[in-house]
Amino acid sequence: MPEDAPSLRLQSLDYSVLQQCMHCGMCLPTCPTYDTTGIETNSPRGRISLMRTIADGELELSKTFSDEMYYCLGCLACTSACPAGVDYAHMFEAARADIEDHQLLDTSERRFWRSLSVKFIFMRPKWLRFIGSSMRFYQQSGLQNLLRKIGFMKLLPKNLQELEPMTPTIQDAFTDEIVAEFESPASTKPTYKVGMLSGCVQDIAFSDVNRDTVDVLLANNCEVITPRNQGCCGSLHSHNGEIELAKDLARKAIDSFDLDKLDAIISNAGGCGSHLRHYGRLLSDDPQYAKRAHQWDSKVKDIHEWLMSIDLRELGPLATPAEITYHPSCHLYHGQKVMKQPSQLLASIPNVTLKVLKEADWCCGSAGVYNITQPEQAKLLQDRKVDNIKATGCKIVATSNPGCHLQIQNGLGSDYCVRHPISILAEAYRNT
Amino acid sequence: MDTHSIVQELIALLGQESVLTKKEDLICYSFDGTASLKCMPLAVVFPTTTQEVSVTIQLASKHQVGISTRGSGTGLSGGSVPAENSIVIATGRMNRILEYDQENLTLLVEPGLVTNRISETVEADGLFYPPDPSSMKVSTIGGNVANNSGGLRGLKYGVTRDYIMGLEVVLANGEIAWLGSKCVKDVAGYSLKDLFIGSEGTLGIITKVLLKLIPKPEARKTLLALYDSMDDAAATVSKIISSKIIPCTLEFIDQYTLQCVEDFAQIGLPTDCGAVLLMETDGFPAQVESETEQMKSIALEMRAREVRIAATKEEGVALATARRSAFAAVARIRPTTILEDVTVPRDKLVEMTQFVRETAARHNVRIANYGHFGDGNLHPTILADERDEEEMKRVHHAMDDLITKTIELKGTITGEHGIGLAKKKYLKEQFQDHSYELLKLVKRSFDPNNLLNPGKIFDA
Numbered sequence: 008m009p010e011d012a013p014s015l016r017l018q019s020l021d022y023s024v025l026q027q028c029m030h031c032g033m034c035l036p037t038c039p040t041y042d043t044t045g046i047e048t049n050s051p052r053g054r055i056s057l058m059r060t061i062a063d064g065e066l067e068l069s070k071t072f073s074d075e076m077y078y079c080l081g082c083l084a085c086t087s088a089c090p091a092g093v094d095y096a097h098m099f100e101a102a103r104a105d106i107e108d109h110q111l112l113d114t115s116e117r118r119f120w121r122s123l124s125v126k127f128i129f130m131r132p133k134w135l136r137f138i139g140s141s142m143r144f145y146q147q148s149g150l151q152n153l154l155r156k157i158g159f160m161k162l163l164p165k166n167l168q169e170l171e172p173m174t175p176t177i178q179d180a181f182t183d184e185i186v187a188e189f190e191s192p193a194s195t196k197p198t199y200k201v202g203m204l205s206g207c208v209q210d211i212a213f214s215d216v217n218r219d220t221v222d223v224l225l226a227n228n229c230e231v232i233t234p235r236n237q238g239c240c241g242s243l244h245s246h247n248g249e250i251e252l253a254k255d256l257a258r259k260a261i262d263s264f265d266l267d268k269l270d271a272i273i274s275n276a277g278g279c280g281s282h283l284r285h286y287g288r289l290l291s292d293d294p295q296y297a298k299r300a301h302q303w304d305s306k307v308k309d310i311h312e313w314l315m316s317i318d319l320r321e322l323g324p325l326a327t328p329a330e331i332t333y334h335p336s337c338h339l340y341h342g343q344k345v346m347k348q349p350s351q352l353l354a355s356i357p358n359v360t361l362k363v364l365k366e367a368d369w370c371c372g373s374a375g376v377y378n379i380t381q382p383e384q385a386k387l388l389q390d391r392k393v394d395n396i397k398a399t400g401c402k403i404v405a406t407s408n409p410g411c412h413l414q415i416q417n418g419l420g421s422d423y424c425v426r427h428p429i430s431i432l433a434e435a436y437r438n439t
Numbered sequence: 440m441d442t443h444s445i446v447q448e449l450i451a452l453l454g455q456e457s458v459l460t461k462k463e464d465l466i467c468y469s470f471d472g473t474a475s476l477k478c479m480p481l482a483v484v485f486p487t488t489t490q491e492v493s494v495t496i497q498l499a500s501k502h503q504v505g506i507s508t509r510g511s512g513t514g515l516s517g518g519s520v521p522a523e524n525s526i527v528i529a530t531g532r533m534n535r536i537l538e539y540d541q542e543n544l545t546l547l548v549e550p551g552l553v554t555n556r557i558s559e560t561v562e563a564d565g566l567f568y569p570p571d572p573s574s575m576k577v578s579t580i581g582g583n584v585a586n587n588s589g590g591l592r593g594l595k596y597g598v599t600r601d602y603i604m605g606l607e608v609v610l611a612n613g614e615i616a617w618l619g620s621k622c623v624k625d626v627a628g629y630s631l632k633d634l635f636i637g638s639e640g641t642l643g644i645i646t647k648v649l650l651k652l653i654p655k656p657e658a659r660k661t662l663l664a665l666y667d668s669m670d671d672a673a674a675t676v677s678k679i680i681s682s683k684i685i686p687c688t689l690e691f692i693d694q695y696t697l698q699c700v701e702d703f704a705q706i707g708l709p710t711d712c713g714a715v716l717l718m719e720t721d722g723f724p725a726q727v728e729s730e731t732e733q734m735k736s737i738a739l740e741m742r743a744r745e746v747r748i749a750a751t752k753e754e755g756v757a758l759a760t761a762r763r764s765a766f767a768a769v770a771r772i773r774p775t776t777i778l779e780d781v782t783v784p785r786d787k788l789v790e791m792t793q794f795v796r797e798t799a800a801r802h803n804v805r806i807a808n809y810g811h812f813g814d815g816n817l818h819p820t821i822l823a824d825e826r827d828e829e830e831m832k833r834v835h836h837a838m839d840d841l842i843t844k845t846i847e848l849k850g851t852i853t854g855e856h857g858i859g860l861a862k863k864k865y866l867k868e869q870f871q872d873h874s875y876e877l878l879k880l881v882k883r884s885f886d887p888n889n890l891l892n893p894g895k896i897f898d899a
Binding site (some may be wrong): 030035046060069090388 | 459461463464466467468469470471472474486511512513531532553574576699700702703716764765766767768770774775776819824826878
């Protein structure tokens with residue numbers, strides 16, 4: 008551990024957060040890693056006890072502890088199961104930040120990839136879009152297919168080989184090209200005025216979902232403001248121990264909206280929304296931003312949650328009747344507790360039959376960059392999710408997070424179609 | 440004691456992947472579901488067969504180190520908190536269903552099987568395993584047997600003991616013994632299996648469990664009665680019992696608990712009433728209909744503000760599930776929850792619940808009260824903060840008073856959680872004659888060197 012290492016965030020946490028766990032064990036059956044190993048250390052209750060022991064000064068921040076905190080998916084299923092209301096996310100982020108501050112897992116390879124991705128690309132929206140454009144060229148020019156065909160991928164290191172098919176297909180146009188900064192419903196005077204978060208991965212890989220979100224908002228009489236050149240919300244950074252970078256990104260996001268004039272700020276990506284709602288806590292020690300960050304928290308709404316809270320306009324049918332199953336993203340379901348609304352919305356489409364997905368609230372293994380850092384556990388969860396989806400007999404799966412979308416599509420293959428619930432809704436509105 | 444060589448021998452016997460010794464791992468096995476109790480073991484092992492349990496015990500015996508057995512660690516009396524420098528035998532990898540005999544209505548399972556899996560397995564075939572401790576989605580059957588766990592259905596269906604037909608146990612010397620049989624009638628010799636039920640890991644280690652199954656009731660109805668006063672709820676229970684109705688569940692929840700449970704479960708429980716009774720009847724449809732009506736009218740007669748009947752099976756399950764979360768949900772008020780398990784004869788319920796309220800006032804502590812009214816098993820839970828020494832003193836005075844009163848009313852200090860470490864100091868108050876010595880005599884005959892879960896129940 009470096010000598011000038013900063014003091015531990017775990018030790019400066021409000022002790023009541025650490026003390027809240029009364030180790031009843033109700034979280035155990037909901038934890039995917041405990042389910043895999045059956046070892047307490049790989050469970051929420053175990054991890055919480057380790058974090059508390061560190062805070063109490065009875066255990067050093069160790070490599071074993073660090074590995075454990077990165078084995079955790081951060082899916083937050085434990086928080087839905089917890090009767091005592093333990094704020095696991097808060098502790099988890101503090102622990103990962105301590106691990107990064109103290110360079111417990113530092114290797115030159117890890118440092119290179121983290122610097123390139125978390126610290127560089129995801130801090131700079133223009134670079135992200137540039138990479139997106141380059142990948143689009145690579146995919147659309149036929150180069151990707153050609154390289155795949157001649158077996159070039161076999162020359163890549165094994166972990167990159169496994170990830171290559173996960174590369175998202177880049178959209179023809181990014182959000183700013185297909186969504187105008189200001190859009191108003193055509194015929195009526197708008198009832199609401201909302202801001203729209205275009206996301207980062209969502210922007211380059213699923214800009215069509217952003218277009219659909221704006222269309223559904225317009226159909227429900229909302230005026231939509233989508234600021235240009237938005238960046239990453241900082242969720243990736245916060246979940247991976249880079250709290251200072253997350254703060255910078257939060258400040259940028261807050262600056263890009265005029266909060267006083269908006270009824271809501273809409274997020275359509277489960278993983279982002281879960282982080283976006285906690286800017287208040289993130290910036291609580293920043294006198295310039297603390298107050299606005301709290302205002303921000305009160306305005307951030309998940310798109311499904313927002314639609315179910317306003318007077319929803321009647322939906323038309325889909326072009327062809329469909330059986331659909333829904334996979335809730337962990338950070339929408341467990342993180343934001345938006346549990347019923349997406350299913351309720353889908354079920355209101357006249358010719359949609361919604362089929363129940365077994366273990367729906369179980370992580371698909373995407374979990375941010377988890378499928379890159381812990382490919383084995385991620386694959387177990389992907390297979391389990393795919394089996395459950397296939398058992399429903401549905402060929403269409405709805406899910407509202409780009410990570411889950413890619414993970415599930417990759418697992419299911421091209422016979423199945425993964426769609427954002429809002430894209431399905433947009434289609435239904437186009438048919439009214 | 441040479442810890443290093445013990446660990447090396449364990450690894451040689453069981454394999455590296457079955458032995459945990461890192462400090463981080465040991466910390467995670469140093470506690471169970473009980474507040475404020477922890478102790479690190481010297482190693483945690485995961486045997487997969489009876490034979491591996493046996494060799495582990497022999498090794499422990501050779502080195503004279505203790506063994507504490509652990510299922511999922513949900514116990515509420517500290518029974519699976521390791522003794523100092525002991526080996527923890529975690530049963531999680533012995534979790535198979537070995538035989539499902541639908542002709543004799545039995546199920547043979549390994550101890551690490553999660554309790555809920557039993558219901559999932561047999562209910563599809565119209566069979567039923569009634570014991571349902573609140574932790575059943577997490578707890579293991581081995582832990583249930585070792586603590587003789589109860590649950591919400593104890594009133595009508597009894598407790599774990601009533602469904603155990605046979606046990607395989609490994610004794611302190613490593614010998615393996617099969618106790619019991621598939622026969623409904625069996626009086627050959629002492630009923631030794633009954634000694635192991637509720638023995639909290641102090642007499643031997645349970646490695647197989649033969650369970651009795653019964654036909655699943657065809658119908659079930661759940662009612663929720665809301666009261667302004669706890670005494671009216673208690674009076675309702677007495678009246679139902681004296682009317683010769685035995686519902687499968689008669690649970691009460693006081694206002695503190697209700698607020699916490701609703702905060703967690705969000706199923707629309709009323710949080711402004713003094714107490715609620717959760718009642719469930721099961722059996723043949725006609726009987727269920729008639730008992731539902733009778734219980735409803737008794738509740739209204741006893742001044743229930745309102746009686747709700749669950750419209751669907753799912754609604755009933757949601758209510759029972761919410762009740763099961765009570766123990767952990769009350770931690771929303773204060774972080775340290777000291778859970779009592781006192782049980783009194785049912786005609787003393789009103790007196791005991793009043794005493795709980797007076798005790799809270801007398802010692803200036805908060806006590807949330809809920810539990811199984813139907814079988815007299817109360818769970819007054821003292822809410823505190825373990826870091827506040829002065830408050831913890833008051834908490835202990837309150838606990839002492841509750842215990843003394845329970846014994847005065849000819850009740851028992853634990854209905855279903857066991858003695859473990861948490862209730863150990865009170866056991867002698869309840870066992871005032873030679874019975875206390877008799878307990879020790881049994882322990883010494885089975886485990887003369889005091890290696891099995893040493894320090895639990897009493898000091899041998």
